[in-house]
Structures are given as structure tokens and as C-alpha cells.
Amino acid sequence: MSVQLSVLYFASLRDAAGRAEETVICDDADLRGLYATLQARHGFALPVEQLRVAVDGAFARWNDAPRAGSEVAFIPPVSGG
Amino acid sequence: MSVQLSVLYFASLRDAAGRAEETVICDDADLRGLYATLQARHGFALPVEQLRVAVDGAFARWNDAPRAGSEVAFIPPVSGG
Amino acid sequence: MHGFRLAAAPFDIAPLREALLDPRAGAFASFEGWVRNHHDGRAVDGLYYEAYLALAEREGDAVLAEARSRFAIVDACCVHRHGELAIGELAVWVGVSAAHRDAAFDACRYIIDEVKARVPIWKRERYADGDAGWLHPGPVADP
Amino acid sequence: MHGFRLAAAPFDIAPLREALLDPRAGAFASFEGWVRNHHDGRAVDGLYYEAYLALAEREGDAVLAEARSRFAIVDACCVHRHGELAIGELAVWVGVSAAHRDAAFDACRYIIDEVKARVPIWKRERYADGDAGWLHPGPVADP
Numbered sequence: 001m002s003v004q005l006s007v008l009y010f011a012s013l014r015d016a017a018g019r020a021e022e023t024v025i026c027d028d029a030d031l032r033g034l035y036a037t038l039q040a041r042h043g044f045a046l047p048v049e050q051l052r053v054a055v056d057g058a059f060a061r062w063n064d065a066p067r068a069g070s071e072v073a074f075i076p077p078v079s080g081g
Numbered sequence: 082m083s084v085q086l087s088v089l090y091f092a093s094l095r096d097a098a099g100r101a102e103e104t105v106i107c108d109d110a111d112l113r114g115l116y117a118t119l120q121a122r123h124g125f126a127l128p129v130e131q132l133r134v135a136v137d138g139a140f141a142r143w144n145d146a147p148r149a150g151s152e153v154a155f156i157p158p159v160s161g162g
Numbered sequence: 163m164h165g166f167r168l169a170a171a172p173f174d175i176a177p178l179r180e181a182l183l184d185p186r187a188g189a190f191a192s193f194e195g196w197v198r199n200h201h202d203g204r205a206v207d208g209l210y211y212e213a214y215l216a217l218a219e220r221e222g223d224a225v226l227a228e229a230r231s232r233f234a235i236v237d238a239c240c241v242h243r244h245g246e247l248a249i250g251e252l253a254v255w256v257g258v259s260a261a262h263r264d265a266a267f268d269a270c271r272y273i274i275d276e277v278k279a280r281v282p283i284w285k286r287e288r289y290a291d292g293d294a295g296w297l298h299p300g301p302v303a304d305p
Numbered sequence: 306m307h308g309f310r311l312a313a314a315p316f317d318i319a320p321l322r323e324a325l326l327d328p329r330a331g332a333f334a335s336f337e338g339w340v341r342n343h344h345d346g347r348a349v350d351g352l353y354y355e356a357y358l359a360l361a362e363r364e365g366d367a368v369l370a371e372a373r374s375r376f377a378i379v380d381a382c383c384v385h386r387h388g389e390l391a392i393g394e395l396a397v398w399v400g401v402s403a404a405h406r407d408a409a410f411d412a413c414r415y416i417i418d419e420v421k422a423r424v425p426i427w428k429r430e431r432y433a434d435g436d437a438g439w440l441h442p443g444p445v446a447d448p
Binding site: 091 | 338354355356357359360361363364385396397417420421422423424425426427428429439440441442443
């Protein structure tokens with residue numbers, strides 16, 4: 001079953017996707033699958049093992065199911081400070 | 082042989098001696114002996130092992146000989162910071 | 163109690179420090195990250211910090227809460243810049259007050275280490291040779 | 306290069322910090338000792354710092370020189386008050402700039418530890434119960 005959600009991109013993921021945000025119709029069973037789909041679409045260099053994932057502004061798990069209307073963010077390795 | 086020198090007192094040594102500085106005619110062979118003499122005179126509670134000694138604004142050794150005209154300071158355990 | 167804050171423009175540290183003054187506190191440790199003119203041997207002209215604002219504030223507050231529970235401190239605060247920064251500009255400020263200096267130093271170090279490791283902020287460096295790039299440290303953190 | 310200084314009156318820390326700003330420095334650590342309202346369970350009203358000025362400046366400068374040679378820092382500075390201080394007043398300030406935070410933190414900690422251990426400054430605390438006394442830590446340093 002497809003769900004519609006929005007995806008946020010930051011840093012090098014944003015550069016690769018050419019946008020900061022997009023609306024996605026998602027058929028994937030979990031957030032890991034969603035990243036794989038988008039990685040293939042945009043050619044992201046970062047493997048999923050180096051990322052974290054957040055849903056609606058809080059860290060989530062890769063095997064969580066995508067929820068309709070949610071805001072998913074893929075978090076590349078951080079470099080603040 | 083006697084030498085005349087000045088002695089500086091700080092913190093609890095100053096309280097016990099009732100003065101910050103005094104001129105002393107010294108017959109002691111070394112600075113350790115000078116402290117023993119002044120400890121007996123003023124009733125200093127601090128044993129020599131807990132003190133350091135300085136001459137003319139630089140740390141010195143207890144077995145240095147007292148020098149005429151020098152300024153000797155007995156340094157109680159410090160508590161700055 | 164003070165929290166984690168993201169700042170889009172330069173900020174004053176004097177009021178941040180003053181807010182941590184406390185008659186119970188005998189020690190205050192602070193850390194500042196400044197934009198330096200070199201990185202791994204390359205000359206740097208300036209940098210840009212991007213942040214996932216909502217999550218960064220949440221995660222930054224979590225770091226400060228952990229510091230308060232792990233160390234005997236009175237209070238702690240952290241502010242991190244985002245946007246364009248020039249060489250010498252203040253990128254991050256951490257301040258910690260405590261009764262004693264061990265806790266102040268340890269908590270200050272904990273906060274900056276955790277902020278650098280966990281808070282979703284990304285640095286893009288502009289190099290003097292015209293190149294630029296996002297810093298995404300690998301599984302082994304940079305020294 | 307900045308040195309160790311004794312101050313007979315309250316001093317501003319902003320210019321001290323600014324003097325340590327340097328384009329090569331990515332990290333700045335500072336420590337402040339404040340007069341707190343308690344010591345070993347006794348309420349404290351205020352305190353007096355006495356210093357052997359000539360030797361304190363010499364020994365403080367030696368501590369800073371050691372920090373510069375032991376740690377990869379850019380610069381360091383320390384100012385210590387003497388005279389009467391009220392609760393909450395700044396007693397000592399240490400600032401260190403460095404390329405990286407390890408050296409900044411380590412040198413800052415080294416400087417305050419050595420200043421407390423070696424520089425001839427003595428603290429006389431006035432307690433709320435009217436008592437007062439010089440602090441002369443014994444062979445085992447206070448925690």
C-alpha cells in the first residue's frame with residue numbers, strides 16, 4: 001500500500017538531490033527501503049549504515065514503517081562544533 | 082657570623098608574627114635554621130616541611146645560607162584559585 | 163535552567179555567562195569553537211553551517227539534560243551558530259557552572275563532544291583554492 | 306603572548322578573551338573561579354586573597370610557559386584577583402586558544418591546577434558565624 005510523505009534532505013544529500021524537500025509516494029515496507037529507493041533515484045553516495053533517520057523531528061528506527069503525512073529526514077554524519 | 086636580612090610573613094604566619102615584615106639578625110647556618118629560630122620566637126604552628134622558602138622573589142632551598150641584605154619569605158601552603 | 167539554542171546571527175556571550183552566575187558555584191568552565199583558517203592542511207576561507215533546526219534543538223537539549231544528570235553541576239548552556247561564518251567567528255559556545263572545577267570541566271567537555279557527535283548540524287568549508295565541501299566524518303571520528 | 310597578572314580590583318574578561326582570538330585557533334577553553342557561598346559545609350560571607358606579588362607573577366608566568374611547551378596551544382592568559390572579594394565575584398580567570406579542543410581543555414586544566422598548587426596566593430574565608438581563617442591545605446590537597 002502506498003503512502004504519501006515528505007522527505008527532507010540536508011548537506012551533501014541535498015546537493016545530490018538538488019532540493020531540500022520533496023513529496024514522495026512510498027511503497028517501501030520500512031524507512032530503510034525508502035532510503036534505498038531514493039538513493040537509487042538521486043545517486044546518494046552515503047551508505048545507509050552511515051546515516052540516521054528521523055520522523056517528525058525525532059530520531060526513528062530504520063525498520064519503522066513509513067507513515068502517511070509524516071516528515072522523514074535522512075541525517076548524514078554530522079559536523080557541527 | 083651574623084647577617085642582617087629582612088623576612089616577609091604571609092597569611093597565618095603574618096597573623097602569628099603580628100607583622101608583615103621584620104629585620105632579623107641571623108646566626109643560623111641555613112634558611113631551615115632561620116625558620117626554626119623564628120618559629121620558636123613567634124610560635125608558628127606550621128612545620129617547616131609544609132613550607133617553601135624564597136629569597137629575593139625566587140624560590141630557594143632550605144639549606145641555602147642566609148645572605149646579608151636579602152629578603153627571605155616563608156611560603157605557607159597556598160590556597161589561590 | 164538554560165537550554166540549547168541555535169543562532170542565525172552572531173550572538174553575545176556576556177549575557178549567556180551572566181545567566182550562569184550562581185552563589186553556589188565556585189567554578190565556571192566554558193568552551194568556544196571558532197572558525198579557523200585551516201583544516202587538514204588546507205587553507206579555509208569561511209564556512210557554512212546547515213542545521214535541522216527542530217531536531218538539533220531537541221538533541222541539544224537532550225545533551226544538556228544528560229550533562230546535568232551525570233555531573234554535579236549547577237547549570238549549563240550551549241549556543242550554536244548556523245548560516246555563513248567568516249574566519250575567526252564564533253561557531254559554538256558552551257558554559258557550565260558548578261560548585262567544583264572537576265564537574266565544570268568534565269561537563270563542558272561532555273557537552274561539546276556530544277554536540278559534535280550527535281546534533282544534526284553540518285559544516286561546509288570553502289577552501290582558498292575555490293573548492294568547497296560538506297564534512298561528513300566517517301565511522302571513525304576525526305581527531 | 307600573554308602572561309600571568311594579579312589584579313587588585315575587579316577586571317573585565319572580554320578584552321582578555323579578545324586578545325587570545327587568532328585565525329589559527331579553532332578552540333578556546335576558559336575557566337573562572339568564583340567566590341562561592343559555602344566551603345566544607347560552612348556558609349561563607351566573603352574572602353580575602355593575599356599574594357606575594359613579585360613571586361606570584363614569576364611563578365604564574367612559569368606555569369603559563371610550561372603550558373605553552375607541553376600542549377599544542379596558540380596562547381594562554383591567567384589573571385588572579387587579590388584583596389577583598391564578595392560572594393559571586395570573579396577570583397581567577399584562565400583562557401587558552403588552540404587549533405584543537407584537546408589541547409585547549411588540557412592546557413586550561415593544567416594552568417588552573419598548577420596556579421592553585423604553586424602560586425603564592427592565600428585565601429582567608431569569612432564565615433557567616435563570624436569566624437574567619439586562612440586556608441593552608443595540608444600535604445594531601447583538598448579535593
